[in-house]
Amino acid sequence: xxxxxxxxxxxxxxxxxxxxxxxxxxxxxxxxxxxxxxxxxxxxxxxxxxxxxxxxxxxxxxxxxxxxxxxxxxxxxxxxxxxxxxxxxxxxxxxxxxxxxxxxxxxxxxxxxxxxxxxxxxxxxxxxxxxxxxxxxxxxxxxxxxxxxxxxxxxxxxxxxxxxxxxxxxxxxxxxxxxxxxxxxxxxxxxxxxxxxxxxxxxxxxxxxxxxxxxx
Amino acid sequence: xxxxxxxxxxxxxxxxxxxxxxxxxxxxxxxxxxxxxxxxxxxxxxxxxxxxxxxxxxxxxxxxxxxxxxxxxxxxxxxxxxxxxxxxxxxxxxxxxxxxxxxxxxxxxxxxxxxxxxxxxxxxxxxxxxxxxxxxxxxxxxxxxxxxxxxxxxxxxxxxxxxxxxxxxxxxxxxxxxxxxxxxxxxxxxxxxxxxxxxxxxxxxxxxxxxxxxxxxxxxxxxxxxxxxxxxxxxxxxxxxxxxxxxxxxxxxxxxxxxxxxxxxxxxxxxxxxxxxxxxxxxxxxxxxxxxxxxxxxxxxxxxxxxxxxxxxxxxxxxxxxxxxxxxxxxxxxxxxxxxxxxxxxxxxxxxxxxxxxxxxxxxxxxxxxxxxxxxxxxxxxxxxxxxxxxxxxxxxxxxxxxxxxxxxxxxxxxxxxxxxxxxxxxxxxxxxxxxxxxxxxxxxxxxxxxxxxxxxxxxxxx
Numbered sequence: 001x002x003x004x005x006x007x008x009x010x011x012x013x014x015x016x017x018x019x020x021x022x023x024x025x026x027x028x029x030x031x032x033x034x035x036x037x038x039x040x041x042x043x044x045x046x047x048x049x050x051x052x053x054x055x056x057x058x059x060x061x062x063x064x065x066x067x068x069x070x071x072x073x074x075x076x077x078x079x080x081x082x083x084x085x086x087x088x089x090x091x092x093x094x095x096x097x098x099x100x101x102x103x104x105x106x107x108x109x110x111x112x113x114x115x116x117x118x119x120x121x122x123x124x125x126x127x128x129x130x131x132x133x134x135x136x137x138x139x140x141x142x143x144x145x146x147x148x149x150x151x152x153x154x155x156x157x158x159x160x161x162x163x164x165x166x167x168x169x170x171x172x173x174x175x176x177x178x179x180x181x182x183x184x185x186x187x188x189x190x191x192x193x194x195x196x197x198x199x200x201x202x203x204x205x206x207x208x209x210x211x212x213x214x215x216x
Numbered sequence: 217x218x219x220x221x222x223x224x225x226x227x228x229x230x231x232x233x234x235x236x237x238x239x240x241x242x243x244x245x246x247x248x249x250x251x252x253x254x255x256x257x258x259x260x261x262x263x264x265x266x267x268x269x270x271x272x273x274x275x276x277x278x279x280x281x282x283x284x285x286x287x288x289x290x291x292x293x294x295x296x297x298x299x300x301x302x303x304x305x306x307x308x309x310x311x312x313x314x315x316x317x318x319x320x321x322x323x324x325x326x327x328x329x330x331x332x333x334x335x336x337x338x339x340x341x342x343x344x345x346x347x348x349x350x351x352x353x354x355x356x357x358x359x360x361x362x363x364x365x366x367x368x369x370x371x372x373x374x375x376x377x378x379x380x381x382x383x384x385x386x387x388x389x390x391x392x393x394x395x396x397x398x399x400x401x402x403x404x405x406x407x408x409x410x411x412x413x414x415x416x417x418x419x420x421x422x423x424x425x426x427x428x429x430x431x432x433x434x435x436x437x438x439x440x441x442x443x444x445x446x447x448x449x450x451x452x453x454x455x456x457x458x459x460x461x462x463x464x465x466x467x468x469x470x471x472x473x474x475x476x477x478x479x480x481x482x483x484x485x486x487x488x489x490x491x492x493x494x495x496x497x498x499x500x501x502x503x504x505x506x507x508x509x510x511x512x513x514x515x516x517x518x519x520x521x522x523x524x525x526x527x528x529x530x531x532x533x534x535x536x537x538x539x540x541x542x543x544x545x546x547x548x549x550x551x552x553x554x555x556x557x558x559x560x561x562x563x564x565x566x567x568x569x570x571x572x573x574x575x576x577x578x579x580x581x582x583x584x585x586x587x588x589x590x591x592x593x594x595x596x597x598x599x600x601x602x603x604x605x606x607x608x609x610x611x612x613x614x615x616x617x618x619x620x621x622x623x624x625x626x627x628x629x630x631x632x633x634x635x636x637x638x639x640x641x642x643x644x645x646x647x648x649x650x651x652x653x654x655x656x657x658x659x660x661x662x663x664x665x666x667x668x669x670x671x672x673x674x675x676x677x678x679x
Binding site for chain 1: 322
């Protein structure tokens with residue numbers, strides 16, 4: 001489904017990813033872990049570039065339009081699938097058929113009562129849930145999430161990650177919480193300094209490997 | 217005049233209601249045209265030819281545009297609307313493009329990659345820039361009302377037309393009533409100009425003016441293909457009755473060089489001198505006056521509000537009307553122009569600089585004596601913003617200096633006016649283009665100076 005061969009990415013002559021070889025099969029639930037600056041975001045972006053149409057990307061900073069409502073931000077996930085006229089009409093006044101489907105998605109992340117609110121008026125955690133709802137609304141084959149629950153408390157994080165896990169067959173997310181990664185995902189890829197340090201089934205990941213990963 | 221100022225004849229506001237309505241409708245239609253064209257220019261602003269075109273059309277004052285358009289479309293609303301709309305489209309093109317450029321790009325990255333351009337603009341650009349665009353455009357509407365009023369001085373049926381007659385006939389009670397009416401319109405803008413009403417107002421304006429529009433395509437064609445072309449190109453055709461055009465570079469060069477050496481050079485010199493004097497006087501007056509509206513210096517709210525009122529009156533009164541009043545009082549010389557342009561510009565800069573001063577939180581060890589506090593605490597902290605505002609206005613001062621020539625001061629406007637009076641549209645066009653070039657030159661120098669001084673202003677500041 002996603003295959004990277006000797007992938008190398010540099011920013012301003014500074015290498016961020018070195019010779020990454022990776023294959024993600026359909027239906028896999030993968031968590032990327034590693035310290036800050038390990039190359040997780042770059043790897044996710046690289047995957048998104050390979051499959052822009054089939055994947056939905058959840059940005060770490062949400063990349064929402066703060067001046068628009070929750071409805072519009074979620075609706076925007078499928079702008080490319082609708083006519084310009086429909087997009088325009090929805091901007092002026094949300095249309096019933098789109099409104100109903102988006103209410104359903106917002107219900108799953110607990111924001112159905114905030115559908116008309118401006119995103120700028122929401123808290124960081126609520127904004128992150130809007131970003132998740134947007135990714136879900138795209139009905140993608142693959143969800144790529146860059147720290148999709150970083151602003152949400154641990155209890156809600158598990159809930160939101162479960163929403164994501166049921167929304168797409170294949171999912172790759174970067175997470176700071178190793179605990180959540182091991183608990184909810186089948187496969188763990190550990191990155192550091194732009195290289196894959198280990199790529200294991202979650203049940204095979206041990207404390208020693210984790211300590212080595214984060215002690216760099 | 218003073219007696220007239222305190223005894224306004226308010227009945228004239230009813231008598232001249234059509235002129236008041238025309239002032240507003242011209243401004244509405246003109247600014248709408250400017251917004252539409254300016255939006256297109258903004259999205260094409262990355263092309264140098266569009267940048268240059270915008271710089272050129274905004275460098276020509278609305279009155280000069282009216283002069284150019286009068287022979288083309290005649291003395292009807294279209295002339296006023298185009299005279300406002302054309303330069304404003306250049307202004308909007310530039311400012312909107314800069315707002316778009318400086319807008320947060322992250323929301324765009326959150327949209328699906330294959331989204332079409334229009335939907336991307338609708339969801340990723342317009343919502344982000346809407347507030348800035350709205351604030352800047354509503355400020356510009358106030359300017360458009362001033363421009364519309366001033367267009368009356370050259371014969372269009374707006375407030376300026378009746379103001380000029382009232383001035384000329386010494387009916388100062390009517391003058392003051394018209395001016396107070398104008399202030400009232402400007403002061404009440406925030407109550408009746410709302411985004412949701414704009415379409416209705418525009419439709420109403422178009423219906424109102426559509427009855428008075430008459431256009432002659434033949435006139436327009438003749439103007440562009442004949443009247444504005446240099447005399448040496450038309451001379452032979454006129455003399456032998458064929459009206460054919462001829463092109464001889466030598467003759468054309470001599471015509472242009474001769475014109476430049478006489479009227480052009482004199483006009484350029486006088487305009488530049490006036491602009492530089494005004495730049496200095498505006499700067500000095502602003503530095504002296506901004507404490508009048510700052511709570512750091514004037515503790516009594518009533519006095520500060522009085523300061524604000526004076527600034528609002530000076531800012532709201534179009535510089536052309538101010539100059540007209542001072543020419544009546546002092547006769548045609550550079551002095552009335554200096555006073556008028558200085559008053560208009562210092563009021564804007566003082567309001568902005570005083571506003572900045574009010575935002576400052578004084579340090580705990582700031583000097584207590586007001587003069588020391590001014591010199592050692594507030595002034596150093598607002599000075600770079602003040603410089604940015606001043607140099608930003610430099611180009612506007614030059615435009616105003618040129619146009620005040622119409623009142624008999626020997627700046628470029630004087631020579632343009634004389635050429636039009638002598639029915640020499642080619643000469644007038646040459647001088648107008650010269651004015652535009654001077655303006656673009658000053659704009660470029662101003663940008664360089666601001667870059668050198670490392671000062672900048674927020675694009676949507678009402679400056």
